[in-house]
Each structure stands twice: as structure tokens, then as C-alpha cells.
Amino acid sequence: MNVGLINGLSGEALRLFLSENDTCHKKGLALLDFIAEKIFSCKDYSFENGITGFGWLIAFLHQKKYLNINSDEILEDVDDQIYKITLADLGQDEPSIDKILGLVNYFLMRYRNDNLGENYYRKFAHSECLNLLFNYLINYIENCIRDTNITPYDFNCCCKILLKLGYSIEYLSFKNVNDQLIEFHIYFILFYEAKRITSKDFENEIYTEGLLYLLMSAKQKKYEILEQRLLYIGKKAGELFLQHFIYKIYSKRKCDYSLLKDERLLFILTNYIEEEIQLFKH
Template sequence: MNVGLLNGLSGEVLLLFLNKDKACHKKGLALLNFIAEKIFSCKDYSFENGIVGFSWLIAFLHQKKYLNINSDEILEDVDDQVYKITFADLGQDEPSIDKILGLVNYFLIRHRNSNVGENYYRKFAHSECLNLLFNYLITYIEKCIRNTHITPYDFNCCCKILLKLGYSTEYISFKNVNDQLIEFHIHFILFYEAKSITSKDFENDIYTEGLLYLLLSAKQKKYEILEQRLLYIGQKAGKLFLQHFMYKIYSKEKFDYSLLEVKQLLFILTNYLSPYNSCSL
């Protein structure tokens, strides 16, 4: 049984609850209870396919008032386990960036949860874990910047991280990260422009997602000059950029969010303050 958010039952629950039909909410609740009975036999703790993702779903549904629960009580044991996983992952030489970003998703929604009589120390633990994860991500970006050869993979990862950091700072204060964010944006814009001019093997398609992460991030952080520069660069990049679902979200085209795949919907819910994310849910 796949309980995952990305391709499993938890993703189905998310879609059912976000459907405006109340009958779907009842189906979603029944499926949620079914997963809850089976979840602790799952050995996968990833955000995409395991316990972290299912627990994020519980915290999200509580945050959006679909569930009338005390999320601190329900997720207490999960919190404790995810704390341990966080320290273990950060202790590795090169932890997966996507896994680190998944942990950010979890701790951010848990930090945002509000419960009656909530424990200050639990909130503090959530924010401290976020600080540790943010520190790792910023160090990763700085390491890539010092590297004279940034691969397309590193470029796209760094841009994805910038979008996540910009989204997260809307909800939690993290030192002087806002000052660093604008400098990082400028660096990767200049890197892309230089690469497009000097590299004989340059293929803008392999940088498309990175550019879109940067564009959404610049818009979200209200870096208007950088946003316009990125829009100009992206429009020159061609159809792959202009037809991408991220560009459609950015440009506010007439866009039916109900047609989104679970992966795309999760991307919006965990990265971008779109009208759908902030108002319609």
C-alpha cells in the first residue's frame, strides 16, 4: 500500500478535501482514517512517499480548518521521530536536497499550526529545526557559488532553494536571510546570462525550471527589477518556459487549478503564495 503524498493515498486525500463538493470531504476523511490505521507499518519517512508527507497532510488539513483536532497531540510522536531524522540527515556528507526541502515543508506547517494550550518548547523545536535546515541550504548555495563550474543540476537546485527560502520567510524570521536572498538571485541571473553568451554547449532547456523558480521567487519577494529581467530572459528562452505550469501560475492566465496533478498542487502549497494557496483553500 502506497500511503504517499506524491503518488499514493495521501495525495488522493488531499485532492478530495480540496474539492468543493462536501461529499468528497466525507470520502477524504474516511480514506484519511484508513491510512492512519496503517501508517505506522510504513518504514518510509520521506515527504513524497512516507510518514513525513502523511503527517504534513494532517497538519495542513488542521491549518486550513478541515480537521478539528489538536495537531500537537496527534503528531507528537511523529515530531520526535522527525527531529531525529533531521539531525541524522544533516550529519551525512551530502544529504539529498529534495529530502531536506521535504523536512522544511513538514516543520514549516507544524510551526504554523495553532493549538489551544500549545507548548512553547514544541514551537521552539520546530523553529530551531528550520534554522538548522535553512543553514544547510544556504551553505549549499554558497558552496555552489564558490565553485567555478556550476552544473545545470546545481543551478536548478539552488534556484529551487531560493524559492523555498523566500516562501518560508513569510512565516518565520531567519537572521539576515532576506539580504542574502537578493544577492543570491542576482548571482544566478548573472550566471545564466554569462552562460548563454560564453558557452558553446549552452542549452537553455536544461535551465528552464531554475529560471522559473527564480521568477516565482522574485515575484513573491517583490524584487520587481529582477522579476522583469527574469521575465525578459525567460520569454527569450522559448516555448518550454512559456508553456510550463509554473509560468501559467506566474502570469495569472485563466488556469483551472483542479486540473493540476498532485505533484504540481503540492509544489504550489509548499512554495508559492498564489491566490489559490492563500485565498481559495
């Protein structure tokens, strides 16, 4: 049984709540109860398919006031387990960037939760986990830049990280990161332009997706000059850029989110400032 956010029951529950329909809301509550009975037999702790994603879902529904709960009480055991997993992952030589970004999703949403009589130390633990994760991600970017031989995968990951960091610091202060962010944006824009000119085996699809991460990030951070430069570069890249779902989200505020696959919906909900989007309604 797939209880995950990607093609699983948690993803189905998320869509039921976002539909803003009373009947769907009741179905969502029933489905949440069913998942809660099954989730602790799940051995997968990933954001996309496991316990971390289900914990994020509960925290998200609390944050959006779909659930009237004390999320600290509900997620106390989940917090403790994911905290241990975070320390273990950061202790590995090369943890998966996507896994680290999934942990950022969880702790950021938990940090944003407000509960009556909340425990200061629990919120502090969330912020400290985020600081550890942010430091790892920034070090990853700096190591890629120092290496100079940036692979298409590295470029894509670095741009995805910049989008996540820019989104996250709208909700949580992280010292000195704003200056680093704009410098990193400039570096990867110049890298992309040089690579496109000099590389005979330019992997257009991978680089184009990274470029779109940069564009979304520049828009959210209000780097207007960089945003215009990215638009100019992207439009020169052609149809892959213009037909990508990220560009469609970027270029118009209204979108039928019910048509987005689970992975794309989660990407929007965990990377795009809420005021910039309108969730789908039936």
C-alpha cells in the same frame, strides 16, 4: 500500498478535501482514517511517499481548518521521529536537497499550526529544526558560488532553494536572510545570462526550470526590477519557458488545480503564497 502524497492515498485525500464538497470531505475523512491505520507500518519517511508527507497533510488540513483537531497531540510521535531523521540527515556528507526541502515543508507547516494550550517548546523545536535546515541550504548555495563550476543540477537546486527560503520567511523570521536572498538572486541571474551566451552545450530545459523558480521567487519577494529582468530573459528562452506550468501559474491567478498532477499540486502548495492562488473548487 502507496500511502504517499505523490500518486498515493494521501494525495488522493488531499484532493478530496480541496474540492470543497461535503461528500468529498466525508470521503476524505474516511480515507484519512484508513491511511492512519496503515501509516506506521510504512518504513518510508520521505515527504513525497512516506510518513513525513502524511504528517504534513494532517498539519495542512488542520491549518486550513478542514480538520478540527489538536495537531500537536496527533503528530507528537511523528514530530519526534522526523526530528531525529532531520539531525541524522544533516549529519551526512551530502544529503539530498529534495529530501532537505521536504523536511522544510513539514516543519514549516507544523510551525504554523496553532493549538489551544500549545507547548512552547514543541514550537521552538520546529523553529530550531527550520533554522538548521535553512543554514544547510544557504551553505549549499554559498559553496556552489565559491566553486564557480556550477553544474546544471546545482543551478536548478540553488534556484529551488531560493524559492523555498523566500516562501518560508514569509512565515518565520530568519536573521539576515533577506539581504542574502537578493544577492543570490542577482548572482544566478547573471550566471544564467553568461552561461546562455558562452556555453555550447547549454542544457536549456534544466536551466529554464531554474529560471522559473527565480521568477516565482522574485515575484513573491517583490523584487520588481529582478522580476522584469527574469521575464525578459525567460521570454527570450522561448516555448520551454512560456509553456511550463510554473509560468502558467505565474501569469494568471486562476488555474484549474484539479488538472495538476500530484507533484505539481504539492509544489504549488509548498512554494506559493496562499493569497496568490485560488484552490480548485467543484
